[in-house]
Every structure is written in C-alpha cells, then in structure tokens.
Amino acid sequence: MKNKFPYIFSLALIIIAFLAWSTVFGLEGRKLNFYVLDIGQGDAIFIETPTKNQILIDGGPDNSVLEELGEVMPFHDRSIDVVMMTHPNLDHVAGLVDVLKNYDVKYFVDTDDGYYLAGYEELKKIIREKNITRIKAERGARIILDRGVELTILHPDKLVSGDPNQNSVVAKLSFGEIDFLLTGDAEKGEELKLAQGEDNLESEVLKVGHHGSKTSSNPLFLEKVKPDYALISVGAKNRYGHPTKQVLEALEEVGAQIFRTDLDSRIHLESDGESLTVVK
16 A cells, blocks of 8 residues: 655645645644535545645536535635646536636646647636646656645556546545545546556545446456445436446445445545544
8 A cells, every 4th residue: 555656746746845834733633534525427526634735626517516615615715725627528627617716726737638628728718817836647746735645646647639538537545544546537448557557556445437337447446446435426317327237236346335426415534544434
C-alpha cells in the first residue's frame, strides 16, 4: 500500500507548498470527510481534510452540485482549494461551470484533453478570467492536500484522441492506512492496464467506474483493488440502465458493500486514517 512514484510532477509542488503546511498542528482526533454527492446521473466527489482543506472532483450534469455543496460546506464558506475535472463529458463538467462562477477556487486540475465540449471551453475561459492556477493531471503527479493526505494520479500516462473516457483521471487518495481509488469514467481497457502494472491498487474504497456501466469494472481490476466499499454515483431510473446487474454481481463477488446515490442519496464516509465509517 502507498506505492511511491520515482518522481513528482513539478507543477503539483505548487499545491504542496500551499496546502501541506496550511495547518500542521492539532490533527489528533480530526477526521477526513469524503462525500459522493447526490447530483443525478453524473459524478461529483467532495473531500474535506482534517485541517479543512477542500477538493471537489467533477461537478455533475447541472447546477444541483451547488445545493449539495451548500449541505456539506459551512454556509459562509465560499472557497474551494482544488477543483479537479476527470475528463470532458457533460455529466462531469456542466456543474463545474457554476462552481467556478460561485466559489473562489485556487487550483484547477485537468488533463488538458483536446476533446471539444462547449462546457469545457467555458470552464477554461472562466479559469483565465479569474486567474485560477491550472495544473495538468498526468501519471505520477502527487497532490498533497494535508499532512498525511495525498492524491496520486495513476492515469492517464499519455492522452489519446477519441473517447475522453480513455483519458479519464484515475487517482488514489491516501490518508494514513485508508485508501480511496477514484476512477472517473475509466473503462475496462484502462483498468486492465492498471491491473497489469506495478501500482498497488488495493483500496478500502472504490468509486466505481462509469456509474456502474458494463464498460467498466474489469474483474481482474476489482480483484486487485479488493474494496470493502464500492460507491456508485448514478441517477435514479436512468436511461442507460446503470448500474448493470453484471457490475453489481462482480462487486459482490469481491466482497464489496455497495452504496449508490440513486438508492442511498448522498454517500458520506469518515476516516481518522486508521478506520473508516459510513455516516448515516
């Protein structure tokens, strides 16, 4: 667990310098809070570290992410330290436009995928206008969110043209002995590449790829991850049939307890770095 890359992506040092030392005392008894937000058919993950540093990963298909953020953030808090976009698909991007308009964001992390999407172009325009520091997500980048809280980018290595799902960010969030594997919309080909590589994928929590689509959740990949909890961000009665029976059975086969936003609404996990609790 906690494999170290032989190098650190240099631009990530900006975040390390800003966040790692923002508060270095008084961590005892503090918790990391991890939320899969209930934004319908899409993805949005909000993480708050023990010293209250915050990262939002994806923003869902519309402005419902703003209401969700209002529920998990103090009403007076109008800033988010880091926003990450896993890939330019509308169900991940659209809500981020409203987030960047309504919150002060220090860093924006994305792959700089060349795929054209109007919402993505609008995001880049807002980033320029608000002078938000933009950082490229690529394999090997390490973002230190807090003392003992690290986000490591496992994929992509090199961008390919075509389906942006192939370039989706896959990242591992580590806090002490607890790991969260976040897969965006990465599909079976990308999962297989990771499963056959040298990375230690084993994680207590898996954010299931592509909303539980049959195009993700390769059985070998799931065996490598061995999740205790599988979290699925998915809209109720969606027209895609997500999550599929095939994926649900594969997750059960590896012993994962499944939570899904269409049935459980917002999913909240809390950790002290040694144990993990599902907050009801």
